[in-house]
Amino acid sequence: MYLVAVYLAQKLMVKYHMFLTQYSLSELMDLELPPIHEQKRLCFRPSRHFVHHTYELINYEVFGNELRKPKILVQSHRRKYWGMCSGHTYRTITGSFCTIDMMDKWFCMQWFVTTLAHEMVHQYQWDILGPERQDDGKDWLMSHGPSFHAFKTDLVEHDIPLKTAHSQRRWFKYQDLFKS
Numbered sequence: 001m002y003l004v005a006v007y008l009a010q011k012l013m014v015k016y017h018m019f020l021t022q023y024s025l026s027e028l029m030d031l032e033l034p035p036i037h038e039q040k041r042l043c044f045r046p047s048r049h050f051v052h053h054t055y056e057l058i059n060y061e062v063f064g065n066e067l068r069k070p071k072i073l074v075q076s077h078r079r080k081y082w083g084m085c086s087g088h089t090y091r092t093i094t095g096s097f098c099t100i101d102m103m104d105k106w107f108c109m110q111w112f113v114t115t116l117a118h119e120m121v122h123q124y125q126w127d128i129l130g131p132e133r134q135d136d137g138k139d140w141l142m143s144h145g146p147s148f149h150a151f152k153t154d155l156v157e158h159d160i161p162l163k164t165a166h167s168q169r170r171w172f173k174y175q176d177l178f179k180s
Ligand SMILES: [Zn+2]
Pocket: 118, 122, 143, 144, 164
């Protein structure tokens, strides 16, 4: 009985993720949030399909498809970080110099999309701006400096906030990533 329940829950989850892929970024960000008690149980578990779809959607809508999709790992990080973009000195098989690590469990889909967009800004800094900096005799850089914040308005147009960190306390108080 338990296995049947797990099987059905997984089928429903796949259906839900397929259903989500019909939306634009701002439509995704504006979808209704799950109840807070479900969010606190980290109810959003992105499927591989949804992770790659969201990457491609952000790449298309925000970065004009300039980014090469890196290897994206989805795993439990024991909550040390939600997402992480690592820059390498060599080009990986994907064509990107980066790998992106994402947590496997989230309060909601919107928190996941916002974090992925943040990591993709870092990827842009490394993959696109890095070689340009090198031509100017500078080191490659991944930071929360001006080239990071340059994407703020582009992301706001898609209802995605760009911040260095989000406060969980403020998130559960306001349920608004722009205020957390
Ligand atoms: Zn960052």
